Amino acid sequence: MSKVYLAMYKGRKDGRGVKVWAARIADWVVRTVTRSPYSHCEIAVEHPRDGLFDCYSSSARDGGVRIKTMPLPADKWDLIPLPQSVAISAGRLFHRTHGAGYDWLGAIGVVLKSPHSKSRWFCSEWCAYAIGCTNPHRYTPGELADTIKP
Template identity: 45%
Template sequence: MMIVLALYKGRGDWKDKAIKFFTRGQYSHCEMAVANGDEWDCYTSSPRDGGVRMKTMKLSPTEWDLIKLPEKYIMPTIQLFHQTKGAKYDLIGALSVVILARENREKWFCSEWCGSVLGLPESWRFSPNDLAVFAKGLTK
């Protein structure tokens, strides 16, 4: 099995553009994605889907960058999903990457959720762009 950190670089809407601007990077969203044939089982917290969810999708290389991760992250991804499934999206928390707001332990935003899978303490401090840098270091 293969797992990747999937980073959304597509054009998106004004919210995606704002996230890229304020986090000073090319990514506005991230997912932990496990290979499933020619598609991916994607785990994250998404504002479009209301919070923590898993969705099977194709990840177009024009819209997504994929960073291969060690297989040891597959089980933590699935375990955290089962522990947090259905938890609400944390908009204030997502803004905290920029404005240093307080963490809400009952809600999640994408990079906080993925960072937690990767074992980062205080994962709420990380943006998708920060996770890209961290994940590239795991592949060396």
């Protein structure tokens, strides 16, 4: 049986160029405004044999709700164990929301307490919904991690 985690991004984007610097600045802004070491989160389902994870979330960098298979190196990601049932919930939510755009106003609204989109998602909202949290649109990545940590 695959292990399931709330994967919390604490890293720094590698590479060079305008897109890399924009990503680094965006990560810094999220961490600074939310007073958290985390700028993004994913529901991660571990592949038992190859060290990769199927990661479900809504990503500004990827344009919205998507699944992405990737490694989660410990220097860039913290993994918080979740019940196996969250993998099923995340899969169902993904099938309902796949391709939905990124909710920029909702992400900003977490801090400003403004409205969110009913058809778009930001990362911590999507993950909180998959986990079963009440009012998922009110969680920053750091607040979600604090809520889930044992």
